[in-house]
Amino acid sequence: MKRVVILTGAGISAESGLGTFRDVGGLWTQYDLEEVATPEGFARNPKKVHDFYNARRANCAGARPHAGHAALARLARAPKIALTLVTQNVDDLHERAGSPEVIHMHGQLDHALCGACGHRWEAAPVMTPDDLCPACQHPATRPDVVWFGEMPYHMEMIFDRLAGADLFVAIGTSGSVYPAAGFVDAARDAGAETLELNLGPSDNRRAFATGRYGPASEIVPLWVADLAGV
Numbered sequence: 001m002k003r004v005v006i007l008t009g010a011g012i013s014a015e016s017g018l019g020t021f022r023d024v025g026g027l028w029t030q031y032d033l034e035e036v037a038t039p040e041g042f043a044r045n046p047k048k049v050h051d052f053y054n055a056r057r058a059n060c061a062g063a064r065p066h067a068g069h070a071a072l073a074r075l076a077r078a079p080k081i082a083l084t085l086v087t088q089n090v091d092d093l094h095e096r097a098g099s100p101e102v103i104h105m106h107g108q109l110d111h112a113l114c115g116a117c118g119h120r121w122e123a124a125p126v127m128t129p130d131d132l133c134p135a136c137q138h139p140a141t142r143p144d145v146v147w148f149g150e151m152p153y154h155m156e157m158i159f160d161r162l163a164g165a166d167l168f169v170a171i172g173t174s175g176s177v178y179p180a181a182g183f184v185d186a187a188r189d190a191g192a193e194t195l196e197l198n199l200g201p202s203d204n205r206r207a208f209a210t211g212r213y214g215p216a217s218e219i220v221p222l223w224v225a226d227l228a229g230v
């Protein structure tokens, strides 16, 4: 059984029409991340933050997974492969492509979180600062998305899987945000092979033993076919 850990980033959703963050025209060139992706920004102007995520939720609803997402869903069911799929993305394209288990380390657009009691529920398409938590009735609802300065989710499980990996593959990520950018180092130190699949060499390329470059919708299915024959 080959234990494979994959980390995906915004680049795997780019061809589905969802913006990346740091490419030309990316989300962080259009919005100030301090204002829409930090707890301080949310405290200052919760409506601005909800409107930012409402727009991304609407964009995601209109998007479709592509052949790269579908290939990863096939890989999860391939014989002799034990796959862990970790994503930095908050969209649900992996799930809609059929991936059975997706670890969302930065949360999910379609989940809501109560800042007062910690309750989680399925987010409405449009959220506002006046929404009441269905559990404690406080108007303290926020997107269940991990902001800068907050601890990503499922870290212990992720590092356990990295410690036992035979192969670590990063797909469509610039490797510029930790802790995700350090996953390759943990995997390599545990003896795993490392591969980067990206549009072009990322800022983190020197950490990987090998890289294959091109659009994810093209290179991911080719790599999955090479690895597992599916």
Ligand code: APR
Residues within 6 Å of the ligand: 008, 009, 010, 011, 012, 014, 015, 020, 021, 022, 023, 026, 088, 089, 106, 171, 172, 173, 174, 175, 176, 177, 197, 198, 199, 200, 202, 214, 215, 216, 217
């Ligand atoms: N196919 C493959 N890779 C692509 C494609 C594509 N069609 N288009 C873009 N890319 C690559 C870019 O070359 C870049 O290296 O995807 C990467 C996207 O990098 P970022 O925009 O930095 O996105 P990501 O790495 O996911 O950001 C990490 O930063 O802002 C936070 O929480 C946010 O999860 C995000 C994290």
